[in-house]
Amino acid sequence: MTDTPAVRVRGLRRTYGDRVALAGIDLDVTCGEVLALLGPNGAGKTTTVEILAGLRARDDGEVRVLGEDPARAGLTWRSRVGVVTQGAADLAELTVGEAVRHFAHYHPDPRDPGEVLDLVGLADRARARIRTLSGGQRRRLDVALGVLGRPRLLFLDEPTTGFDPQARRQFWALIRALAAERHTTILLTTHYLDEVEALADRVVVVAAGRVVAEGDPATLGGRATARSTVRWTGGQRDTDNPAALVADLTRRYGGTVPGLSVTRPSLEDAYLELIGAPS
Numbered sequence: 639m640t641d642t643p644a645v646r647v648r649g650l651r652r653t654y655g656d657r658v659a660l661a662g663i664d665l666d667v668t669c670g671e672v673l674a675l676l677g678p679n680g681a682g683k684t685t686t687v688e689i690l691a692g693l694r695a696r697d698d699g700e701v702r703v704l705g706e707d708p709a710r711a712g713l714t715w716r717s718r719v720g721v722v723t724q725g726a727a728d729l730a731e732l733t734v735g736e737a738v739r740h741f742a743h744y745h746p747d748p749r750d751p752g753e754v755l756d757l758v759g760l761a762d763r764a765r766a767r768i769r770t771l772s773g774g775q776r777r778r779l780d781v782a783l784g785v786l787g788r789p790r791l792l793f794l795d796e797p798t799t800g801f802d803p804q805a806r807r808q809f810w811a812l813i814r815a816l817a818a819e820r821h822t823t824i825l826l827t828t829h830y831l832d833e834v835e836a837l838a839d840r841v842v843v844v845a846a847g848r849v850v851a852e853g854d855p856a857t858l859g860g861r862a863t864a865r866s867t868v869r870w871t872g873g874q875r876d877t878d879n880p881a882a883l884v885a886d887l888t889r890r891y892g893g894t895v896p897g898l899s900v901t902r903p904s905l906e907d908a909y910l911e912l913i914g915a916p917s
């Protein structure tokens with residue numbers, strides 16, 4: 639890790655016609671971390687990622703990605719940034735191996751194409767035409783292409799949308815392996831709260847083009863210190879001291895408390911509260 643942030647954004651604004659997509663976003667991503675950008679549909683996540691990746695223009699604000707302005711950065715910068723967006727290129731008639739070998743030529747110091755296919759679990763599909771891949775395999779190929787150039791920073795825009803549960807777990811293992819490599823910073827957008835808990839060191843919540851919260855997934859929205867809810871057959875109560883209440887119930891029931899559970903707000907509870915969703 640270094641002290642220079644991988645991403646530094648101040649006052650980022652973008653409108654489409656009279657629709658304000660980004661109303662002044664501030665964002666810092668530290669080198670080596672996995673940062674999740676979370677927010678409801680239309681919050682501005684894709685717009686933010688695409689501006690940071692140099693794929694979209696901004697109206698206003700200061701943006702530094704790996705120390706450069708993506709609107710002006712050149713080929714050397716581009717080779718240090720990996721992008722996996724929602725609209726992947728149309729490569730249907732190539733085989734998996736051909737695609738990876740072809741795109742390796744775009745990078746000054748590419749990873750070995752065979753190693754990349756191993757990394758994403760596609761080695762046994764190298765000879766398959768891309769149009770024959772399943773949705774999950776296709777996304778893995780997108781990631782393979784995104785990491786070919788040994789990026790210092792990897793953008794993943796909703797990488798597991800449409801995956802089955804097993805494919806999501808495998809994908810998480812892949813992202814963890816990448817994150818464990820030195821110098822790979824990951825900025826991930828997602829709608830899945832379990833994905834944030836599984837992968838992210840830090841989470842930034844955006845809603846209507848603004849940052850509404852940021853922090854550690856375990857403590858977001860004050861959930862680590864929030865009141866607990868104790869439920870049992872026949873009752874429920876919110877309390878700051880669940881241990882005392884459970885002890886009291888245990889005495890009252892003369893032993894086992896029927897249907898006992900003690901819960902704190904989940905990340906989903908904290909998130910829905912932060913974005914102002916009706917409960």
Ligand SMILES: Nc1ncnc2c1ncn2[C@@H]1O[C@H](COP(=O)(O)OP(=O)(O)OP(=O)(O)O)[C@@H](O)[C@H]1O
Nearest residue numbers: 654657658659677678679680681682683684685686
């Ligand atoms: N090319 C475009 N032209 C016009 N409006 C756009 C365009 N792209 C995005 N917008 C609008 O900008 C706002 C932010 O969209 P964006 O795609 O960045 O949100 P998002 O958080 O990625 O949403 P989702 O979770 O649905 O992918 C939305 O109101 C959207 O309708």
